[in-house]
Amino acid sequence: MNDRHLAHPLDLESPRLSVEKPAVRFDVQGERSDDDRVAAAISAFTHDFGRDVVVGLESCIHCGHCAEACQFFVATGDAKYTPTWKLEPFAQAYRREAGPFSWLYRALGMRSKVTVDELEAWQELIYDACTLCGRCTLACPMSIDIAGLVGLARHGMAQAGLVPHELWAVTERAARDGSPLGATPAVLKERLEWLSDEHEVDIHVDRPRAEILVTFSSIEIMKYPLSLVATARVMNHAGCDWTVSSAGYEATNFGMLAGSAEWQKRMTMKIVDAALACGAKIVVVPECGHAYSALRWQGANMLGRPLPFRVLHISEFLAEYLASGRIRVRQQAGSIAFHDPCQVSRRGGATQAPRDVLAALGLELRETKDSGDLNFCCGGGGGVIVNHRADELRYRAFGIKMAQLDATGADSMVTSCSNCRQSFDDGQAHFGWDRRMGSLLELVADHLDAPASGATQGRTAGA
Numbered sequence: 096m097n098d099r100h101l102a103h104p105l106d107l108e109s110p111r112l113s114v115e116k117p118a119v120r121f122d123v124q125g126e127r128s129d130d131d132r133v134a135a136a137i138s139a140f141t142h143d144f145g146r147d148v149v150v151g152l153e154s155c156i157h158c159g160h161c162a163e164a165c166q167f168f169v170a171t172g173d174a175k176y177t178p179t180w181k182l183e184p185f186a187q188a189y190r191r192e193a194g195p196f197s198w199l200y201r202a203l204g205m206r207s208k209v210t211v212d213e214l215e216a217w218q219e220l221i222y223d224a225c226t227l228c229g230r231c232t233l234a235c236p237m238s239i240d241i242a243g244l245v246g247l248a249r250h251g252m253a254q255a256g257l258v259p260h261e262l263w264a265v266t267e268r269a270a271r272d273g274s275p276l277g278a279t280p281a282v283l284k285e286r287l288e289w290l291s292d293e294h295e296v297d298i299h300v301d302r303p304r305a306e307i308l309v310t311f312s313s314i315e316i317m318k319y320p321l322s323l324v325a326t327a328r329v330m331n332h333a334g335c336d337w338t339v340s341s342a343g344y345e346a347t348n349f350g351m352l353a354g355s356a357e358w359q360k361r362m363t364m365k366i367v368d369a370a371l372a373c374g375a376k377i378v379v380v381p382e383c384g385h386a387y388s389a390l391r392w393q394g395a396n397m398l399g400r401p402l403p404f405r406v407l408h409i410s411e412f413l414a415e416y417l418a419s420g421r422i423r424v425r426q427q428a429g430s431i432a433f434h435d436p437c438q439v440s441r442r443g444g445a446t447q448a449p450r451d452v453l454a455a456l457g458l459e460l461r462e463t464k465d466s467g468d469l470n471f472c473c474g475g476g477g478g479v480i481v482n483h484r485a486d487e488l489r490y491r492a493f494g495i496k497m498a499q500l501d502a503t504g505a506d507s508m509v510t511s512c513s514n515c516r517q518s519f520d521d522g523q524a525h526f527g528w529d530r531r532m533g534s535l536l537e538l539v540a541d542h543l544d545a546p547a548s549g550a551t552q553g554r555t556a557g558a
């Protein structure tokens with residue numbers, strides 16, 4: 096990472112960044128003793144003390160580069176948001192329970208036990224003040240995956256019943272109903288039927304065999320339904336053999352965000368099983384950053400073997416099919432800025448795909464000061480956006496994006512994550528910002544040219 100990050104991108108005195116301070120609180124799940132919570136957390140931490148964790152916790156040279164990379168530290172200047180500090184109880188547990196001198200520390204009482212008070216205080220740092228964006232990881236000269244360690248630390252918090260209650264509520268709902276926002280299979284089918292009629296587009300549902308399984312995010316289903324229409328238009332335009340499965344359609348994975356490995360696996364396996372059932376060779380992940388991480392990079396761990404299909408983020412699908420000529424678009428004039436979803440670009444590796452898509456549309460891409468792999472998060476990733484006590488902090492982080500996007504002077508802006516879009520819509524309303532974040536997928540769908548030869552446009556909704 097170069098020293099572009101050292102400059103403070105925000106005017107913290109700006110009146111539009113002044114926000115009300117919410118009451119400080121921590122949340123607990125269930126009735127349990129303090130000792131029980133601590134024991135559950137330590138047990139989960141210890142379970143995760145594998146080679147990567149040990150190397151990470153042992154090799155920090157305290158250089159501070161990760162702090163300069165973290166949006167929450169950059170936006171506030173508060174040392175408690177230093178990424179390594181977010182790991183402290185996890186590191187403390189490691190040193191006392193599993194480190195090379197743990198027996199000595201315990202014998203001499205040199206390292207005190209992690210306490211429930213520390214865990215409760217820590218909740219804010221790893222849930223409110225971390226979007227798992229991985230910018231600290233990229234900045235670290237020792238290649239310590241701090242974001243990955245925060246993700247593991249959340250496992251202990253979930254086991255201890257110490258998750259912010261809004262995040263836990265949507266995670267429970269996803270585990271119970273199959274969707275964090277109530278997009279049950281019945282709701283999905285009803286909405287797809289309505290969208291199919293309203294927009295005169297064929298949406299393939301529950302086909303017994305298909306080459307491509309398409310998944311959606313609940314945010315798209317409930318808040319941005321035109322993304323569903325856009326997906327169907329693009330798939331039909333390209334002549335794809337595709338389907339949505341009512342048994343495995345929800346790509347978001349709040350189990351992963353909350354720290355529940357059990358629920359993370361349950362959500363992932365629904366998609367894996369749906370893909371296996373229809374023989375899909377490709378699973379397309381929608382405009383959702385963490386959904387891509389969950390399936391593309393953690394899916395095989397959930398399954399216990401390599402995934403038997405390719406996983407493509409929708410931006411990768413668009414780039415590939417535009418390059419092959421199966422998707423054809425009309426050329427556009429004007430300039431555009433792109434917001435990189437952290438989990439697709441920096442953490443996912445698909446940084447170039449959206450740029451290829453925008454180039455195919457003929458648009459002039461105006462990059463933000465920190466873009467691509469160096470992108471700052473929208474502030475709402477990692478489950479932060481559902482956690483309202485984090486609003487003040489999230490808006491401070493969002494201010495970085497707002498300033499950088501304004502500075503591009505681009506005519507319009509798009510992203511490829513519906514969670515980011517939601518974060519931008521919320522930030523726009525909060526600050527009275529006169530910009531609107533659009534969808535890369537919808538932009539393509541709105542400018543499709545004549546279908547490629549061989550594309551099928553027949554009405555085929557339903558099995």
Ligand code: SF4
Pocket residue numbers: 164165166167177178181224225226227228229230231232241242245
């Ligand atoms: S993952 Fe992102 S938000 Fe979390 S500590 Fe690192 S830089 Fe900060």
Ligand code: SF4
Pocket residue numbers: 154155156157158159160161162179234235236237238239241
């Ligand atoms: S950048 Fe890496 S080595 Fe430096 S303080 Fe952060 S974690 Fe430690």
